[in-house]
Amino acid sequence: MAEQFVSNSEEETEALGRRLGEILDQSTVVAFTGDLGAGKTAFTRGLAKGLDIPDRVTSPTFTIVNEYEGGRLPLFHFDMYRLSSADELFDIGWEDYLARGGVCAVEWSENVREALDRHTIWVEIRRGESQDQRVIQIKGVDL
Template structure:
C-alpha cells in the first residue's frame, strides 16, 4: 500500500503531545506497528509514556535508549518499545533478533526506525516529531504518515475536528 499524504499537527507544549498520544491509544490493537522519528529531545519518549498511561499502565516507563527494548504487559496486548538510536545499520536490527516481537499479538513502537532502514517491517503509522522554530522550546510539529489502512483510520482520528472525514 502507498503511504498517505502527511497530516501535519501543531503541538504547542508537552500537554498537547500527551493529548495526541491519548487520542491514538484506543486505536492500537495487536499487530500495530508505530514508528517515531525526530531529533533528540523532540518528545518521542514523552509520547510513548503518555500512550502507555492512556492504555492503563501505571508503572515506571523507562526510555529504552540503553537497553534497546522495554516491554509492557497491558490488558489487551503486550507493547514493545524499541529505541534504535545506538544502531549503526539495519544489520544491528537483524543481529539483535527482535523480529519476533513485532507483529500480532504484540504492539511495537520503534524510536529511530531510520537506524534500521531496509530491514524493519512496514509501519501502520509513522510520526515525525520536530521542533517548531529554531529553539528547543516545548512547541512541536508532528507529521503523521499512514502506511496501511489501519494507519489511515488512525490519521482520521488524529486529525483536528475540523479536518476529520
C-alpha cells in the same frame, strides 16, 4: 494520508500519543523520527496510556528495548540510536517481538528503516517556533 498536529507542551504531545494508542491494533509498528529531546518518549508515554498500560514509560536508551505488559496490548519500546543497521535489529529478536502481537514503538527508526514494512505508522516530531512547541506529522493512520 498524513496528518499534521501542533503541540505546545509535553502534556499535549502525550495526549496525541494517547489518541493514537487508543486506536491501535495488535502487531502494529509505530516508527518515530526526530532530534534528541524532540518528544519521542513523551509521545510514547501517551501511547502507553492509550493502551491502558499502568507502568511509567522511560526511554530505553541503555537497554535497546523496554517491555510493558498489563494493558490492552503489550508495548515494546525500542531505541535504535545505537544500532547501525537493520541486521542488528534482527539480532536482538525483532521478529519475536512482532510475533508477540503487541505494539512496537521504535525511536530512531531511520537507523533500521529497511526492516520496517509498508504498514508501519510513521510519527515525525520536530521542534516548532517556541521552546515547547512541536510539529508532529503522523502517516499511515487517521486520528
